Structures are given as structure tokens and as C-alpha cells.
Amino acid sequence: MTTVLTPTLGTEPARGRPRNQQTHGAILDAARDLLRQEGESRFSFEQVASAAGVSKASIYRRWPTKGALLMELYMEGFSDVVRKDAQSFRSEIKRYLLSTVERLKDPLWRSILCSLMVEGQHDPVTAELLHSKVVGPRRAAGLALLAHAANKRQIPAGLDHELVLDLLFGPLWYRVLFGHAPINNDFVERLLKQVEPVLFAHESS
Amino acid sequence: MTTVLTPTLGTEPARGRPRNQQTHGAILDAARDLLRQEGESRFSFEQVASAAGVSKASIYRRWPTKGALLMELYMEGFSDVVRKDAQSFRSEIKRYLLSTVERLKDPLWRSILCSLMVEGQHDPVTAELLHSKVVGPRRAAGLALLAHAANKRQIPAGLDHELVLDLLFGPLWYRVLFGHAPINNDFVERLLKQVEPVLFAHESS
Amino acid sequence: MTTVLTPTLGTEPARGRPRNQQTHGAILDAARDLLRQEGESRFSFEQVASAAGVSKASIYRRWPTKGALLMELYMEGFSDVVRKDAQSFRSEIKRYLLSTVERLKDPLWRSILCSLMVEGQHDPVTAELLHSKVVGPRRAAGLALLAHAANKRQIPAGLDHELVLDLLFGPLWYRVLFGHAPINNDFVERLLKQVEPVLFAHESS
Amino acid sequence: MTTVLTPTLGTEPARGRPRNQQTHGAILDAARDLLRQEGESRFSFEQVASAAGVSKASIYRRWPTKGALLMELYMEGFSDVVRKDAQSFRSEIKRYLLSTVERLKDPLWRSILCSLMVEGQHDPVTAELLHSKVVGPRRAAGLALLAHAANKRQIPAGLDHELVLDLLFGPLWYRVLFGHAPINNDFVERLLKQVEPVLFAHESS
DNA sequence: TGATAATCGAGACGGTACGTCCGGTCTTGAC
DNA sequence: GTCAAGACCGGACGTACCGTCTCGATTATCA
Numbered sequence: 001m002t003t004v005l006t007p008t009l010g011t012e013p014a015r016g017r018p019r020n021q022q023t024h025g026a027i028l029d030a031a032r033d034l035l036r037q038e039g040e041s042r043f044s045f046e047q048v049a050s051a052a053g054v055s056k057a058s059i060y061r062r063w064p065t066k067g068a069l070l071m072e073l074y075m076e077g078f079s080d081v082v083r084k085d086a087q088s089f090r091s092e093i094k095r096y097l098l099s100t101v102e103r104l105k106d107p108l109w110r111s112i113l114c115s116l117m118v119e120g121q122h123d124p125v126t127a128e129l130l131h132s133k134v135v136g137p138r139r140a141a142g143l144a145l146l147a148h149a150a151n152k153r154q155i156p157a158g159l160d161h162e163l164v165l166d167l168l169f170g171p172l173w174y175r176v177l178f179g180h181a182p183i184n185n186d187f188v189e190r191l192l193k194q195v196e197p198v199l200f201a202h203e204s205s
Numbered sequence: 206m207t208t209v210l211t212p213t214l215g216t217e218p219a220r221g222r223p224r225n226q227q228t229h230g231a232i233l234d235a236a237r238d239l240l241r242q243e244g245e246s247r248f249s250f251e252q253v254a255s256a257a258g259v260s261k262a263s264i265y266r267r268w269p270t271k272g273a274l275l276m277e278l279y280m281e282g283f284s285d286v287v288r289k290d291a292q293s294f295r296s297e298i299k300r301y302l303l304s305t306v307e308r309l310k311d312p313l314w315r316s317i318l319c320s321l322m323v324e325g326q327h328d329p330v331t332a333e334l335l336h337s338k339v340v341g342p343r344r345a346a347g348l349a350l351l352a353h354a355a356n357k358r359q360i361p362a363g364l365d366h367e368l369v370l371d372l373l374f375g376p377l378w379y380r381v382l383f384g385h386a387p388i389n390n391d392f393v394e395r396l397l398k399q400v401e402p403v404l405f406a407h408e409s410s
Numbered sequence: 411m412t413t414v415l416t417p418t419l420g421t422e423p424a425r426g427r428p429r430n431q432q433t434h435g436a437i438l439d440a441a442r443d444l445l446r447q448e449g450e451s452r453f454s455f456e457q458v459a460s461a462a463g464v465s466k467a468s469i470y471r472r473w474p475t476k477g478a479l480l481m482e483l484y485m486e487g488f489s490d491v492v493r494k495d496a497q498s499f500r501s502e503i504k505r506y507l508l509s510t511v512e513r514l515k516d517p518l519w520r521s522i523l524c525s526l527m528v529e530g531q532h533d534p535v536t537a538e539l540l541h542s543k544v545v546g547p548r549r550a551a552g553l554a555l556l557a558h559a560a561n562k563r564q565i566p567a568g569l570d571h572e573l574v575l576d577l578l579f580g581p582l583w584y585r586v587l588f589g590h591a592p593i594n595n596d597f598v599e600r601l602l603k604q605v606e607p608v609l610f611a612h613e614s615s
Numbered sequence: 616m617t618t619v620l621t622p623t624l625g626t627e628p629a630r631g632r633p634r635n636q637q638t639h640g641a642i643l644d645a646a647r648d649l650l651r652q653e654g655e656s657r658f659s660f661e662q663v664a665s666a667a668g669v670s671k672a673s674i675y676r677r678w679p680t681k682g683a684l685l686m687e688l689y690m691e692g693f694s695d696v697v698r699k700d701a702q703s704f705r706s707e708i709k710r711y712l713l714s715t716v717e718r719l720k721d722p723l724w725r726s727i728l729c730s731l732m733v734e735g736q737h738d739p740v741t742a743e744l745l746h747s748k749v750v751g752p753r754r755a756a757g758l759a760l761l762a763h764a765a766n767k768r769q770i771p772a773g774l775d776h777e778l779v780l781d782l783l784f785g786p787l788w789y790r791v792l793f794g795h796a797p798i799n800n801d802f803v804e805r806l807l808k809q810v811e812p813v814l815f816a817h818e819s820s
Numbered sequence: 821t822g823a824t825a826a827t828c829g830a831g832a833c834g835g836t837a838c839g840t841c842c843g844g845t846c847t848t849g850a851c
Numbered sequence: 852g853t854c855a856a857g858a859c860c861g862g863a864c865g866t867a868c869c870g871t872c873t874c875g876a877t878t879a880t881c882a
Contacts, residue, residue, distance in 0.1 A: 016857030017847045023859075041327045046837050055860045060839075117382060118323050122246045127384075135383045162386055163376070163399050170375030171368070173382060177322060178340045179332075181367055194368050197402040221826025222878045228828075251868055260829045265870070426831030427873040433833075451737050456863055465834045470865075527792060528733045532656045537794075545793045572796055573786070573809050580785030581778070583792060587732060588750045589742075591777055604778050607812035631852020632851070638854075661842055670855045675844070 019062070026052040027059055028076075031069060036108045040115040045069075067119040067126025071133055074112050089149040089199075090192065093142070093168060097188045100172065104183055114176065139165055155199050167195050224267075231257040232264055233281075236274060241313045245320040250274075272324040272331025276338055279317050294354040294404075295397065298347070298373060302393045309381065309388055319381065344370055360404050372400050429472070436462040437469055438486075441479060446518045450525040455479075477529040477536025481543055484522050499559040499609075500602065503552070503578060507598045514586065514593055524586065549575055565609050577605050634677075641667040642674055643691075646684060651723045655730040660684075682734040682741025686748060689727050704764040704814075705807065708757070708783060712803045715787065719798055729791065754780055770814050782810050 030052035034043050045066065049056045063069040103109045116134070120127040139162075146161040171191055175183050235257035239248050250271065254261045268274040308314045321339070325332040344367075351366040376396055380388050440462035444453050455476065459466045473479040513519045526544070530537040549572075556571040581601055585593050645667035649658050660681065664671045678684040718724045731749070735742040754777075761776040786806055790798050 015848085016855075017859080019858065020847095039327065044837055045839085053860085055862085056839080057841090057861095058859065061858075114326050118326050121319050121323050121382070122244065131383065131385065135385055139385065160395050160399065163392075163395055166376035166379055166386070166396075167372055167399060170377070170379035171371035172375070174371055174375035174378050177378060177382075178325070178336065180336065180340055180344065181371070187368075190365055190368055191371075194365065194372060194403050198399050219826085220880065221824080222828080222880095224827070249868055250870085254829095258829085260831080261870080262830095262872090263828070266827085269870095424831095425829075425875085427833080429832065430873095449737065454863055455865085459834095463834085465836095466865080467835090467867095468833065471832075524736050528736050530793070531729050531733050532654065541793065541795065545795055549795065570805055570809065573802075573805055576786035576789055576796070576806075577782055577809060580787070580789035581781035582785070583789050584781055584785035587736070587788060587792075588746065590746065590750055590754065591781070597778075600775055600778055601781075604775065604782060604813050607815075608809050632854075634853065659842055660844085664855095668855085670857080671844080672846085672856095673854070676853080 023052075023054055023058055024062065027054055027062070027069075028073060030054075031073060032108060035073075035111045035115070040111055040118070043115065065119075065123060065125055067116060067123055067129055070112055070116045070119065071126075071129050074109075074116055075133065089145050089154060090196075092145055094188065094192055096138075097168065097172070097191070098185060101183055101185060101188055104176065110176070138169070142168075159199070164195070164198065167198065228257075228259055228263055229267065232259055232267070232274075233278065235259075236278060237313060240278075240316045240320070245316055245323070248320065270324075270328065270330055272321060272328055272334055275317055275321045275324065276331075276334055279314075279321060280338065294350050294359060295401075297350055299393065299397055301343075302373065302377070302396070303390060305377065306388055306390060306393055315381070343374070347373075364404070369400070369403065372403065433462075433464055433468055434472065437464055437472070437479075438483060440464075441483060442518060445483070445521045445525070450521055450528070453525065475529075475533060475535055477526060477533055477539055480522055480526045480529065481536075481539050484519075484526055485543065499555050499564060500606075502555055504598065504602055506548075507578065507582070507601070508595060510582065511593055511595060511598055520586070548579070552578075569609070574605070574608065577608065638667075638669055638673055639677065642669055642677070642684075643688065645669075646688060647723060650688075650726045650730070655726055655733070658730065680734075680738060680740055682731060682738055682744055685727055685731045685734065686741075686744050689724075689731055690748070704760050704769060705811075707760055709803065709807055711753075712783065712787070712806070713800060716798055716800060716803055719791065725791070753784070757783075774814070779810070779813065782813065 027048060031043070031048045034047055034051060038047075043066070045056055045059050048054075048069075049059055059069070063072065104113075116126070116130060120130040142165045143161050146155065146159070146164060149155045150157060150159070150161075168191070172183065175181050175187070181187070232253060236248070236253045239252055239256060243252075248271075250261055250264050253259075253274075254264055264274070268277060309318075321331070321335060325335040347370045348366050351360065351364070351369060354360045355362060355364070355366075373396070377388070380386050380392070386392070437458060441453070441458045444457055444461060448457075453476070455466055455469050458464075458479075459469055469479070473482065514523075526536070526540060530540040552575045553571050556565065556569070556574060559565045560567060560569070560571075578601070582593070585591050585597070591597070642663060646658070646663045649662055649666060653662075658681075660671055660674050663669075663684075664674055674684070678687065719728075731741070731745060735745040757780045758776050761770065761774070761779060764770045765772060765774070765776075783806070787798065790796050790802070796802070
């Protein structure tokens with residue numbers, strides 16, 4: 001179940017006795033179970049180790065930080081980053097938002113994502129990890145998509161691309177954080193509809 | 206320095222020896238200092254108590270939760286919630302966003318806000334507190350403002366007011382969480398400019 | 411069961427919630443049981459805490475060091491330090507040696523004594539404790555006894571008192587350490603008989 | 616620097632790739648350095664291995680026990696066991712005691728000896744090793760010496776030889792263990808002088 | 821004038837988790 | 852069969868907080 005794109009976040013063994021893949025899997029499974037059942041409050045290396053039947057050292061060897069382990073879980077089976085060669089900006093971004101919303105329906109995945117963000121608030125290492133693995137790539141893909149669209153004159157020239165992405169991702173995070181309103185396909189639909197005028201405002205003027 | 210609007214979040218004494226206001230102040234001062242100097246990582250009731258020269262019980266007596274204490278700090282000298290009787294929606298919302306951005310420049314305030322949000326992620330009590338004291342009122346005021354504007358036909362009728370607020374507050378939180386882009390007056394300016402077409406899209410069509 | 415001569419080796423509470431005597435007793439009981447059943451190898455604060463149903467902190471609060479705890483156990487019900495006002499040096503020292511031999515028959519006591527000595531070999535704090543509580547007092551009493559006897563001209567004047575004590579206690583420790591020969595009343599008898607000529611050598615000359 | 620008398624305490628290789636003598640030496644050197652610099656507290660196979668640039672397995676292959684390794688260090692360049700054919704008991708025992716005292720001045724050697732004794736207190740294997748390699752031979756030589764002297768009627772017949780040795784070695788260990796008094800040539804001189812009457816007490820009677 | 825009641829600082833209490841270290845064993849690939 | 856490297860489980864280390872509690876002492880209001 002380990003991701004292919006990011007083979008392993010823990011350092012590689014290289015020489016010496018190779019790492020046991022079963023141990024690896026047991027840790028991830030235990031971590032997943034803990035998060036699913038107990039929520040992030042009960043999530044500790046201590047608990048993970050004991051649940052996985054593994055020594056704490058075996059976890060620290062792979063992931064120096066709670067954030068690093070969470071990131072590994074987050075990355076699992078992940079391949080749907082925004083595609084740069086998409087036909088239209090709108091359809092591609094919609095595809096991405098819908099798939100994100102889909103994943104957020106799984107309490108586990110939501111738990112992972114939130115925990116990751118929480119860790120990032122007080123651990124600079126996790127913050128950096130979050131930026132390089134999650135936020136950065138998504139934004140980069142989005143920017144590329146926007147540049148592509150701008151090149152094709154599908155969207156106006158003077159647009160603040162950074163801000164456009166903030167307008168798309170920000171509301172999602174906002175609702176995740178405070179849960180003041182539902183997150184579903186309808187929300188995506190409405191969000192895109194609202195943001196659309198932004199993309200074509202200058203055109204119409 | 207205690208707030209006036211929300212006298213105390215902890216229950217009141219009623220009978221018996223009244224609570225010492227100096228103790229109260231010392232706790233808040235110590236909490237503020239700790240957050241300012243050490244960041245939220247070092248922030249614990251234990252530390253606050255020892256820094257304030259106060260017993261832990263005296264803190265728990267007033268604030269049952271880290272979240273409750275943080276909320277008290279957050280509330281201090283707060284009176285600039287959105288005014289319902291504002292002239293125009295745009296100017297009022299701009300005033301609010303600018304004042305928020307201004308406050309976010311203070312690392313202490315930012316620290317408080319983030320810690321509060323973090324606590325809310327795994328403590329339902331804090332989550333509820335956060336909703337009833339922070340998110341709720343702001344959104345209510347915003348909705349009232351939007352309703353007022355809609356009444357006066359300043360904005361189109363079919364607008365999803367909830368979503369409009371998400372579009373305004375979401376990007377702000379998004380940048381606070383990940384720090385991928387600066388938060389300043391220019392950001393507010395651009396944000397409003399971008400969202401404007403949303404408000405008048407139907408009008409122009 | 412706590413000794414009276416050395417009330418408690420851990421620091422005293424003075425203010426705040428007073429220490430629970432049951433907790434105190436439970437720790438000592440658990441420690442004693444562990445040493446008796448498992449020997450000193452299994453003896454760890456972790457084990458003691460869990461066996462006593464007590465938190466580790468409660469142990470560390472009282473005894474900062476394994477050596478300190480062992481010392482408390484060693485001191486329990488201890489009142490037979492050499493009496494300075496003894497009739498004759500020989501009878502008094504014999505009484506002390508015999509009672510020591512008696513105690514050494516108890517594997518628990520022997521275990522405590524050895525562990526204490528072992529700790530003292532690499533922990534300066536325990537070494538100091540050992541000196542101030544065990545070795546020092548015994549030697550002081552012995553020296554006083556010798557001085558008394560010298561005063562009464564029961565033993566010759568030019569005697570090296572320090573060395574006399576080494577000759578009496580050294581062989582005992584030597585046999586405890588290596589177990590090359592039995593430690594029993596007969597040993598004490600023979601030891602004293604052998605050392606006697608030393609005490610009266612000059613007299614006879 | 617490897618000893619010749621006791622080639623290796625670990626089992627010999629027999630067939631397959633022969634053991635690397637450099638590895639052997641590196642381990643002993645590292646062990647010596649660690650003991651010299653850090654004292655016995657920092658002395659662990661883990662540390663020795665890393666300091667020697669050697670795998671832990673390579674150490675365990677040679678010495679199954681910390682005690683075994685310490686014994687190897689202790690044995691290095693050792694050839695001055697008591698000689699049975701000595702002229703007089705007194706001069707020979709004095710020679711031995713003085714050479715021991717000389718060695719004890721070296722903190723390294725003292726450290727090795729103490730660690731060895733400490734290990735022997737809770738590891739039966741090391742205890743046995745200690746007896747067969749250190750205590751046993753010395754006592755055997757001492758007993759032979761005493762028997763020789765008794766044969767020549769240099770010492771009285773009814774003497775408890777075991778006890779005589781305890782009187783000579785015991786005080787030395789006693790001072791090593793607790794450091795309550797200096798260990799030097801003067802001490803040896805006085806010790807022998809004190810014990811002398813023991814040896815000739817019966818003679819004089 | 822007391823009783824009652826809640827406060828105060830101090831700190832003990834059982835827990836849980838932290839991140840590190842060591843012990844002894846096992847597993848590689850290379851020699 | 853050795854070698855260096857290093858993973859593996861188990862377990863202890865000493866520290867930090869958690870939220871609750873128990874003290875002796877203080878300071879109010881109510882009877």
C-alpha cells in the first residue's frame with residue numbers, strides 16, 4: 001500500500017540489514033487504525049508501537065516526527081494531482097476539487113489531513129514537509145494550469161493566479177477547519193460557479 | 206486588562222471568598238508572555254501556573270480548558286465585529302478584513318488564533334466555543350450585512366451568502382495555515398477586487 | 411516501617427499536599443519484593459512503580475536515584491550501630507560483626523547491600539550517600555570505641571585505628587564480594603581471634 | 616597489546632574466514648579508551664562498537680559478556696602472579712601487594728577491576744570467571760606460599776590460611792570500594808606490620 | 821459572633837507520552 | 852565462517868504535562 005511517487009519518507013537503509021517490510025506495514029496499519037478509531041487525540045508513537053507490536057525505535061527510524069508518519073499515510077495511493085495537460089482549466093480543477101471532497105468524506109483521511117495541518121502549526125519540519133509535499137505541488141499544478149489557460153487566452157491576462165487558487169482552496173479548508181457548513185459536491189458546484197465570474201470578469205469588461 | 210464584553214468564561218463564585226482579580230490578571234499576563242516568547246509549543250497550564258506564581262487549580266477554576274483560556278486572551282479588548290448598520294457592504298467588509306490583517310501582524314495574536322483553531326480540531330468543547338464566540342458572530346454579522354445589501358438591491362438576489370463569506374474568510378485562513386503567501390493590505394485589496402465580480406456578476410449579465 | 415534515625419531520605423514536603431504514607435509504603439514494599447524475588451537485575455524504577463501501583467514520578471519525588479531508594483531500604487529498622495559506651499572493645503565489635511553476619515544471611519538484605527555498593531561504584535551521589543550513612547557512621551563509632559579503649563589503656567598507644575577497622579570490616583566485604591568462603595559466626599570468631607594479636611602485639615613486646 | 620597468556624576468551628574460529636586481528640585490537644583499544652575517558656558508566660557494547668568502528672556482532676562473537684571483555688582487558692600483560700618458590704612469605708606477599716597498589720594508581724586499571732567486580736555481582740558467568748581467573752589463582756598462590764612457609768616452620772601450625780589471605784586482600788578491596796582512606800605504599804607497609812603479629816602470635820606464646 | 825463556603829499557593833497523585841539508549845539477536849551482501 | 856552495517860523487539864531511562872486531589876490558611880457572606 002506504500003505509495004510509488006514518494007517511495008518512503010524515512011531515510012533509506014542502504015547498507016546493513018534491510019528494513020522489514022512487514023514491520024513497515026504493521027506500523028502504517030496500526031497508525032491508520034488508531035486514527036480511525038480514536039481520532040487524533042489518542043494518536044501517539046507509544047500507542048502505534050504497542051498496537052503494531054513494534055518497538056518505538058522502529059518507528060523513529062523511519063519517521064522522525066509524527067508529521068512525517070502522517071504524511072506517509074496521507075500520501076498512500078495518491079496519484080491524482082492536477083494534470084497539467086488538461087483540456088480546460090475549469091473541468092480539471094473541478095475534477096480535483098470533487099476528488100478532494102470525495103476523500104474528505106472518509107473520516108480517516110480527514111483526520112490525517114487535519115492532524116497534519118495541526119502538526120504543521122507548531123513543528124517547522126512538518127510545516128516544511130506539508131509545503132513541499134502537499135500545498136506546493138497542488139499550487140504548482142494549479143499555477144501551471146492557469147498559465148496554460150492564460151497562454152491560450154482562455155482567461156484574462158492580468159489575473160492574480162495565486163489569489164485564484166486561494167479562492168478555490170481557501171473556502172474548502174475554511175469549512176474543514178470549522179465545520180460551519182457541509183462539504184459536498186454541491187458545494188464544489190456552487191464554489192466554481194461563484195468563482196467563474198472572477199475568471200472572466202475582465203473579459204466581459 | 207480583562208475583557209468587558211465577556212466578563213469571565215469560567216463560572217462565577219457566588220458565595221464564599223471572592224476570586225482575586227490579581228490572580229486573574231497574573232494568569233492572563235503569564236499566558237500572554239509564554240505565547241509571545243515560546244510559541245504555543247511551550248504553552249501548558251503547568252508553565253502558565255508557575256510563571257504566574259499561581260496554582261494550577263486557580264487556572265482550572267476559571268478556565269476548564271486550554272481552549273477556554275486562549276479564547277479569553279483572544280477576546281481581550283475586542284469590539285470591532287462587523288457593524289450591521291454599515292453604509293456599504295464593501296467598505297464594511299474591507300474595514301473588517303483590514304483590521305484582521307492588522308491584528309495578524311502581531312505574532313501573539315496570530316499565535317492565539319492558531320492555537321485556538323488547533324485546540325478546536327480535537328477538543329469538541331473548544332470547537333463549540335470557537336463557533337459560538339468567533340466564527341458564528343462574524344458570519345452572522347456578515348450574513349446580516351449581505352441581507353441588508355440584498356434588501357437594498359446593492360447585490361443580486363440569487364447569491365449564496367454563505368459561500369460569499371467563505372470566499373472572503375477562506376483565503377485568509379488558508380494563508381494563515383500554510384504561509385505560502387503574504388498577508389497584508391495589498392492582499393485584502395486584491396482579494397476584494399477579485400471577489401467583486403462575484404457580487405455583481407448577475408447584475409452585469 | 412520507616413526508620414526513625416533517618417526519617418526520610420527524600421526531600422520533605424513542608425507545604426502543599428502532604429505525601430501519602432501508603433504510597434510511600436507501597437513503593438518500599440514493591441521494591442523489597444522485587445529485590446527478593448528477581449534479584450537486582452530486574453530492579454528498575456519502572457518495575458517498582460508498576461508493581462506498587464504508583465506513578466514513576468511518585469518515586470522520583472522521594473528518591474532521585476536508585477541508590478537513594480536502596481539506602482532507604484537498607485536503613486529500615488536499623489538501630490544497632492556500634493555503641494560508644496560499650497564495656498570492652500572486643501565484645502562490642504563482636505556484637506556488631508555477629509549482627510551483620512546475621513543480616514547477611516537474608517538474601518534480601520545482602521542484595522540491598524551489594525546493589526548499594528555497586529551503585530556507589532559509578533554514581534558519585536550514591537557513593538557519597540553510602541559514605542555518609544553507612545561506612546562513615548560505622549567507622550566513626552569504631553574509631554570512638556578504639557579511642558575509648560586506648561584511653562583506658564586496654565590497647566596499645568601506637569595503633570593505627572583506621573587500619574584496625576580495615577582489618578575487621580575488609581575481610582567481611584571481601585567474602586561478600588567474591589563468596590570464596592563462607593560467612594558465619596565461626597568466621598567472626600576466627601577473624602577476631604586472628605586480629606587479637608594485632609591489638610596486643612605491642613603490649614606483649 | 617593483546618595478552619599472550621590468555622590468547623582469547625572468546626571461542627576460536629576453527630574453520631571459515633579467520634578472525635581479523637585488527638578488529639580484535641580495535642575493540643580492545645576502544646574499550647580501554649572508553650573506560651579511561653568516561654568511566655564505567657558510559658561503557659557499553661554499543662559504545663565500544665561504534666568507537667571501534669566495528670559491529671556489535673564482532674564483539675559478541677569474541678566476548679559473550681561485558682565481564683568477559685573486561686577480563687580480557689584486565690589480563691593484558693599480566694605475569695606477576697605470586698611466585699610459589701619465593702624466598703620468604705613476607706617479602707613475596709609484600710611484592711605482590713605493592714605491585715597491586717602500583718597498578719591501582721592507574722585509573723584505567725582500577726576502573727577495569729571495579730567494573731569486573733560489579734559485573735560479577737549480578738552475572739554468575741562473570742562471577743565464575745572472576746573466581747577462576749583472578750581471585751582463585753591469587754589465593755591458590757597465597758595458600759601455596761603459606762603452606763611452604765608452614766612446612767619450613769616459618770609460621771605457626773594452627774594458622775587459618777584462608778583467613779590470613781582475607782586479612783591481606785580484604786582491607787585492600789575495602790578501601791577500593793569505598794575510598795575512605797588512601798591506597799599507597801605506606802598502607803601496604805602498615806598493613807603488613809599489623810598482620811605480622813598474627814603470623815607469629817602462636818610462636819611467641 | 822460564628823459557621824459556612826469558596827478562595828488561595830503548594831504540591832502530591834496516577835497516568836500517559838516523550839525521545840534516547842542499551843541489550844542481545846538476526847539478516848544482509850561481500851569477502 | 853567472518854566482516855561491517857544496521858534493523859529488530861524489548862525495556863528502562865528521566866522529564867514533562869495532564870486533570871484531580873488534599874492540605875493549611877485566608878476572606879467573604881449569612882445566620
